[in-house]
Amino acid sequence: MGNFTLGRYLPLDSPIHKLDPRAKIMAMLLLLITIFFPAGWIGYGVIFVCVSVVIILSKLSVSFIWKAMKPMLFMLFFLLVINALVLKTGTVLFTIGSWSLYSDAVFQTLYIAVRLLLMIMITTCLTATTKPLEMTLGIEDLLSPFQKIGLPSHEIAMLISIALRFIPDLIDETTRIIKAQESRGVDMKEGKLMERVMAILSLIVPLFVSAFQRAEDLANAMEARGYAPGLPRTRYKQLEMKKQDWFLLACCGVLMGVIIWIAWFR
Amino acid sequence: MPIAFENVSHTYSAGTPYEYQALRNINLEITEGKMTAIIGQTGSGKSTLVQHLNALLLPDAGIVHILDRDIKAGEKAKKLKALRGEVGLVFQFPEYQLFEETIIKDVAFGPKNFGCNEEEATKRAKEALKLAGMDESYFEKSPLELSGGQKRRVAIAGILAMDPKVLVLDEPTAGLDPAGTASMMALFSKLNKEMHKTVLMVTHDMENVYTYCDDVVVLEKGQVKLHGTAREFFSDPKKCRELNILPPYIVRMKEMLNEKGFDIPESVVNMKELADYIAKEVK
Amino acid sequence: MAILEVKDLNFSYEEEGKTIDNVSFSVEEGSYTTIVGHNGSGKSTIAKLIMGLLESASGTITIDGIALNNENLAKIRSRIGIVFQNPDNQFIGATVRDDIAFGLENHCVEPSMMDEIIDTNAALVKMSDFMDQEPTHLSGGQKQRVAIAGVLAMKPKLLIFDEATSMLDPDGKDEIKKVIMKLHKESSLTILSITHDIDEVASSDYVVALDQGKVVLTGTPQEVFQQEKKLKEMKLDIPFSLKIADELKKRGVTVDRCITMEGMVNELCRLRSKM
Numbered sequence: 001m002g003n004f005t006l007g008r009y010l011p012l013d014s015p016i017h018k019l020d021p022r023a024k025i026m027a028m029l030l031l032l033i034t035i036f037f038p039a040g041w042i043g044y045g046v047i048f049v050c051v052s053v054v055i056i057l058s059k060l061s062v063s064f065i066w067k068a069m070k071p072m073l074f075m076l077f078f079l080l081v082i083n084a085l086v087l088k089t090g091t092v093l094f095t096i097g098s099w100s101l102y103s104d105a106v107f108q109t110l111y112i113a114v115r116l117l118l119m120i121m122i123t124t125c126l127t128a129t130t131k132p133l134e135m136t137l138g139i140e141d142l143l144s145p146f147q148k149i150g151l152p153s154h155e156i157a158m159l160i161s162i163a164l165r166f167i168p169d170l171i172d173e174t175t176r177i178i179k180a181q182e183s184r185g186v187d188m189k190e191g192k193l194m195e196r197v198m199a200i201l202s203l204i205v206p207l208f209v210s211a212f213q214r215a216e217d218l219a220n221a222m223e224a225r226g227y228a229p230g231l232p233r234t235r236y237k238q239l240e241m242k243k244q245d246w247f248l249l250a251c252c253g254v255l256m257g258v259i260i261w262i263a264w265f266r
Numbered sequence: 267m268p269i270a271f272e273n274v275s276h277t278y279s280a281g282t283p284y285e286y287q288a289l290r291n292i293n294l295e296i297t298e299g300k301m302t303a304i305i306g307q308t309g310s311g312k313s314t315l316v317q318h319l320n321a322l323l324l325p326d327a328g329i330v331h332i333l334d335r336d337i338k339a340g341e342k343a344k345k346l347k348a349l350r351g352e353v354g355l356v357f358q359f360p361e362y363q364l365f366e367e368t369i370i371k372d373v374a375f376g377p378k379n380f381g382c383n384e385e386e387a388t389k390r391a392k393e394a395l396k397l398a399g400m401d402e403s404y405f406e407k408s409p410l411e412l413s414g415g416q417k418r419r420v421a422i423a424g425i426l427a428m429d430p431k432v433l434v435l436d437e438p439t440a441g442l443d444p445a446g447t448a449s450m451m452a453l454f455s456k457l458n459k460e461m462h463k464t465v466l467m468v469t470h471d472m473e474n475v476y477t478y479c480d481d482v483v484v485l486e487k488g489q490v491k492l493h494g495t496a497r498e499f500f501s502d503p504k505k506c507r508e509l510n511i512l513p514p515y516i517v518r519m520k521e522m523l524n525e526k527g528f529d530i531p532e533s534v535v536n537m538k539e540l541a542d543y544i545a546k547e548v549k
Numbered sequence: 550m551a552i553l554e555v556k557d558l559n560f561s562y563e564e565e566g567k568t569i570d571n572v573s574f575s576v577e578e579g580s581y582t583t584i585v586g587h588n589g590s591g592k593s594t595i596a597k598l599i600m601g602l603l604e605s606a607s608g609t610i611t612i613d614g615i616a617l618n619n620e621n622l623a624k625i626r627s628r629i630g631i632v633f634q635n636p637d638n639q640f641i642g643a644t645v646r647d648d649i650a651f652g653l654e655n656h657c658v659e660p661s662m663m664d665e666i667i668d669t670n671a672a673l674v675k676m677s678d679f680m681d682q683e684p685t686h687l688s689g690g691q692k693q694r695v696a697i698a699g700v701l702a703m704k705p706k707l708l709i710f711d712e713a714t715s716m717l718d719p720d721g722k723d724e725i726k727k728v729i730m731k732l733h734k735e736s737s738l739t740i741l742s743i744t745h746d747i748d749e750v751a752s753s754d755y756v757v758a759l760d761q762g763k764v765v766l767t768g769t770p771q772e773v774f775q776q777e778k779k780l781k782e783m784k785l786d787i788p789f790s791l792k793i794a795d796e797l798k799k800r801g802v803t804v805d806r807c808i809t810m811e812g813m814v815n816e817l818c819r820l821r822s823k824m
Contacts, residue, residue, distance in 0.1 A: 131643075132643070133643040133644075133647070161643065162641070164643070165640075165641065165642075165643055165684070168685045169637055169685075173362075176357065176362075177362065177363060179317070179322050179357065180357040180360065180362070180363040181363060182322060182350065183320055183322065183350055183354070183355040183356075183357070183425070184350075184363070184375060184376040184379060184424060184425070184428070185347060185350055185351060185376055185379025185380045185428070186379060187347065187379075198375075201365060202363075202365050202375070204365075205365035206362050206363055206364065206365050209362070209364075209365075209410070210362050213638075214637075214638050217633060217635055217638035217639065218638050218639070218641070220597070220600075220602050220633065221633055221638065221639035221641065222641060222651075223600075223602060223626075224600045224602065224626060224629075224630075224631045224633075225626075225630075225641075225651060225652040225655060225699065225700065225703070226623065226626050226627065226652055226655035226656050226703070227651070227655045228623075228655075231655075232657060233654045233655050233656075233657055234653075234654050234657050234658060234659065234660055235654055235660060236646075236647065236650035236653065236654055236660055236663050237647070237660075238660050307718070307720065308688065308689075308718045308720070308721075413588065413589055414588060415588060440716070441715055441716060442588070443587045443588045443745050444587070444745060444747075444784075444785075444786035445587050445784040445786075446587070446588060470718050470719050510720075512719060515789035515810070516789070518810065519789065519790075519793070519810055519813075519814070522810065522811070522814045523814055523817065523818075526814060526815075526818045527818065527821075528817075528818075528821070537792060537793065537796055538796065540793065540796075541793060541796030541797050541799075541800060542800070544793070544797060544802070544817060545797055545800035545801070545802045547821055548802060548817060548820040548821045549800075549801070549802060
């Protein structure tokens with residue numbers, strides 16, 4: 001788990017950490033859309049510079065972003081192989097036997113790699129600087145206009161926050177059950193097919209049993225403290241858009257305009 | 267061959283911000299055939315220590331000698347599975363490890379993993395269940411139908427069916443009511459005294475330690491603070507309190523009576539002897 | 550005045566026999582009442598019935614003069630706070646602060662008022678230094694203290710503890726028992742505690758002993774612990790001082806049946822000096 005950085009929150013003290021989660025989510029959406037305008041290398045250069053500024057402001061390290069990017073490298077390599085085999089346009093870079101590598105294959109792959117890198121930079125910027133709970137609050141508020149058409153935005157947010165709350169507990173529980181079954185001679189890593197099936201069953205069944213017990217306890221505790229889905233309730237954490245938040249959105253808007261402009265005149 | 271820890275250390279999540287050293291240079295020799303209690307506050311490293319006994323955790327430094335094996339830090343351990351059959355480890359709240367459709371199948375699961383055939387495993391399971399005090403009428407029932415205390419018995423039978431030489435228990439009576447606790451402790455005592463199994467028990471319940479255990483190991487912040495006989499340990503209530511351990515009732519009662527002018531000899535160790543002595547004094 | 554009145558209560562889970570069998574008892578305002586009985590005696594079921602988490606087959610539950618029914622559940626629940634056994638499974642918020650706020654949100658308290666209520670109640674259980682901690686970094690005892698602050702924030706008239714200390718280590722148990730005692734003494738809160746802890750029972754005002762869903766004994770701890778025979782039938786534990794008293798009785802020494810160890814020591818000293 002230690003090396004897994006994609007989507008992880010980093011508790012640092014930076015101006016980006018203090019921004020309103022709604023502004024950050026909206027900004028992320030705007031930037032993600034912006035990436036898909038065909039603005040060429042210049043366009044990507046502009047976006048890259050802007051996002052880099054945000055990353056520097058949020059005090060994230062290059063290695064953190066790189067670690068998030070790493071799992072994607074395999075996919076990119078795979079893509080390069082396919083492109084190299086399929087794409088036969090552009091200039092020939094070199095030839096081995098009857099096969100030659102065309103420049104477009106490399107460019108296409110690079111193009112996608114850059115997009116992917118930008119997407120990861122942007123999403124990491126959001127998830128690493130926004131506490132899961134704040135994210136939930138932001139999503140709840142952003143979805144609230146859809147309540148009119150029957151979307152239970154509050155219940156969705158409650159669901160997400162409870163799931164987030166219990167993930168560490170479930171991980172602990174899983175480790176404990178694995179150890180308990182290993183003590184009974186289960187080998188989680190190797191064995192014949194039938195043994196593997198039993199090993200997985202011996203983990204899954206107890207996990208379900210305990211998860212159900214947990215759910216029942218939790219439902220009782222929530223009900224006893226006056227929670228009932230659908231009933232009106234107030235919210236402790238109130239979000240407030242400040243100048244900086246509007247500034248971020250304005251910047252993203254301008255950037256989007258510039259990119260569209262570049263794409264238009266290209 | 268005894269069970270011994272030689273300069274054993276263990277660190278969780280080494281090299282991350284969450285790094286935490288649970289065991290620091292442990293040197294400890296457990297006497298075979300005895301019932302030993304491992305006590306100490308939460309976070310003192312008790313569970314980490316016992317998980318080294320069946321190699322669920324491996325030492326970062328030092329050597330763990332267990333039965334005829336040496337588990338050295340940094341060496342790739344071999345034949346772990348066989349070791350786990352010989353050192354039966356019962357986790358805290360073991361009822362959460364039950365998963366088979368019937369009780370008998372669940373208990374037979376362990377022996378089967380260690381290479382018993384169906385027939386032999388079932389035979390062993392039946393013996394273990396009877397030993398754990400489960401009536402035959404339950405054998406074909408689902409573990410989910412049982413009460414909490416019964417589930418615990420079945421889970422413990424699941425380990426006993428492996429016929430381990432050493433039985434390691436992590437807080438085996440947690441959450442049980444007083445009657446359930448007493449019968450559970452009687453079972454462990456029987457396994458130790460009559461079937462001559464070495465029993466190690468992590469526990470917070472000093473009444474049980476005092477009544478049933480031969481030896482005591484006190485851990486504090488990942489280090490062994492004391493290792494001796496239970497009798498000796500509890501004869502010094504001040505020392506107990508220094509180690510943040512509340513002495514059992516009878517020790518406290520003796521202490522209070524002595525402060526008030528009684529002179530109860532050290533040889534008085536159980537309720538009957540105490541009553542004999544008091545009766546003689548006040549009659 | 551009785552703050553809680555349980556009358557002729559009956560309940561059974563579908564598959565089993567009667568879990569609660571004609572149970573009646575009451576809890577006086579400002580008292581510390583304990584419910585004892587071994588596992589499976591129906592203790593926790595009663596707590597769930599009182600909170601309206603389960604529906605009884607027959608009988609009445611009256612809280613603060615209001616009879617419990619489906620219409621006034623919210624009213625009832627604002628008058629009772631309950632702390633359950635498992636510290637992990639009742640911690641709902643992401644941090645201590647958020648968890649205490651959870652009940653307030655449900656009761657539609659103005660968000661601007663919440664901070665003050667949260668801080669006051671956290672201080673009552675000595676959790677002020679941990680306000681922004683996540684539950685994974687708290688001990689069991691600390692989590693239970695947060696649970697207590699969470700229910701206190703709703704200003705309940707009755708506080709129920711459903712084996713709230715049974716999953717804690719000795720230090721945690723001690724912490725929680727001290728907090729409960731303090732609340733009872735200083736804020737004169739009515740406490741109903743379902744427990745196995747015989748020392749807690751001995752220090753309470755009133756005891757209700759359950760066996761197989763029936764009320765077997767009621768009275769002050771002093772009264773209840775005199776019923777040796779019934780206690781033995783119920784396989785219920787008794788205070789250590791009474792175990793000594795029983796042993797002494799076998800040896801022909803009659804002592805006052807004190808339920809605390811201090812009391813018994815004093816009694817023995819008295820007997821000795823009389824010689």
